[in-house]
Amino acid sequence: MTAVVHTRADLAEARAAMPGAVAVVMTMGALHSGHEALLRAARQRAAHLVVTIFVNPLQFGPNEDFDRYPRTLEADLEICRRAGADLVFAPDRDEMYPRSEPTVRVDPGPLGEDLEGGTRPGFFRGVLTVVLKLLNLVQPRYAFFGEKDYQQLIMVRRMVRDLDLPVEIVGVPTVREPDGLALSSRNRYLSPTERAAARALSAALRAGASAAASGADAAGTLAAAHKVFADAATSQTRLDYLALTDPDLEPGPQAGPARLLVAAWIGRTRLIDNLPVHLAKPARRGLV
Numbered sequence: 001m002t003a004v005v006h007t008r009a010d011l012a013e014a015r016a017a018m019p020g021a022v023a024v025v026m027t028m029g030a031l032h033s034g035h036e037a038l039l040r041a042a043r044q045r046a047a048h049l050v051v052t053i054f055v056n057p058l059q060f061g062p063n064e065d066f067d068r069y070p071r072t073l074e075a076d077l078e079i080c081r082r083a084g085a086d087l088v089f090a091p092d093r094d095e096m097y098p099r100s101e102p103t104v105r106v107d108p109g110p111l112g113e114d115l116e117g118g119t120r121p122g123f124f125r126g127v128l129t130v131v132l133k134l135l136n137l138v139q140p141r142y143a144f145f146g147e148k149d150y151q152q153l154i155m156v157r158r159m160v161r162d163l164d165l166p167v168e169i170v171g172v173p174t175v176r177e178p179d180g181l182a183l184s185s186r187n188r189y190l191s192p193t194e195r196a197a198a199r200a201l202s203a204a205l206r207a208g209a210s211a212a213a214s215g216a217d218a219a220g221t222l223a224a225a226h227k228v229f230a231d232a233a234t235s236q237t238r239l240d241y242l243a244l245t246d247p248d249l250e251p252g253p254q255a256g257p258a259r260l261l262v263a264a265w266i267g268r269t270r271l272i273d274n275l276p277v278h279l280a281k282p283a284r285r286g287l288v
């Protein structure tokens with residue numbers, strides 16, 4: 001049975017009744033099969049599964065989509081039940097931020113200002129602050145995050161490492177539509193023509209990955225991705241960034257698979273995606 005609570009007091013009471021290891025999946029709701037994959041992976045790892053649903057105002061900029069972000073609690077609860085969640089914590093804004101907004105927030109460091117943080121100032125400060133609060137409230141042994149939001153996964157791992165938090169962060173591969181589009185709650189903003197145009201993101205990533213697999217260096221890999229993105233572009237498409245980094249998003253060259261990351265606007269909707277790429281020679285971010 002899936003219990004649903006909205007207050008931290010009820011969460012604490014339900015959490016205290018969980019004797020075994022707890023896994024948490026944090027979400028902003030509008031759940032889809034990508035979230036469900038996280039729920040199922042978490043369900044397998046731990047005795048108890050807690051899901052949080054909260055559209056966190058702290059991570060939205062003033063001109064972003066906080067007000068229109070989809071809120072579909074009843075359908076979300078059905079997915080949580082189907083995936084075997086023990087508990088859903090769905091607080092409102094005042095429950096999470098009873099003293100208005102917190103004045104003390106987590107500083108994400110320099111990477112918090114790059115890539116996603118470059119376009120969305122304050123985004124990672126807001127994400128890490130709410131993630132830390134939710135970790136403290138739920139006290140899980142494991143927390144599951146999707147690779148779709150790759151930089152977020154890396155930033156959360158760094159916070160856990162740098163602040164010595166007693167939790168293991170588990171990454172889950174991206175779930176995609178048959179044509180390659182990464183599932184995302186924001187996909188539901190797309191009109192049919194925008195939905196078709198959105199294929200450009202994953203197509204560009206695949207082109208980059210296959211160029212690398214055929215021996216292209218970092219510059220050739222990026223060029224292949226840019227070309228496919230440009231070929232697929234419509235008047236509704238605008239590239240924000242295509243970047244090649246090492247797996248930990250460090251700027252210097254490093255061995256091992258690199259990550260190709262993309263962000264683009266499709267009409268008013270901003271989407272992101274990424275893939276690992278196997279370069280014969282190590283990646284160097286400066287080549288973007």
Ligand SMILES: Nc1ncnc2c1ncn2[C@@H]1O[C@H](COP(=O)(O)OP(=O)(O)OP(=O)(O)O)[C@@H](O)[C@H]1O
Pocket residue numbers: 026027028029034035037038144145146147148149172173174175176182183184185186187
């Ligand atoms: N397609 C996906 N595959 C795997 N994990 C995903 C996918 N989409 C989202 N997630 C993960 O689910 C968790 C909650 O994400 P969130 O609620 O923001 O959904 P979202 O689809 O990423 O929403 P948005 O469209 O706002 O970016 C995050 O860890 C995120 O990485």
Ligand SMILES: CC(C)(CO)[C@@H](O)C(=O)[O-]
Pocket residue numbers: 026027028054056059127130131149152
């Ligand atoms: C981690 C998170 C739930 C924090 O609000 C959010 O950024 C998300 O859904 O990925």
Ligand code: BAL
Pocket residue numbers: 059149152
């Ligand atoms: N999916 C990560 C949260 C956000 O984009 O606001």
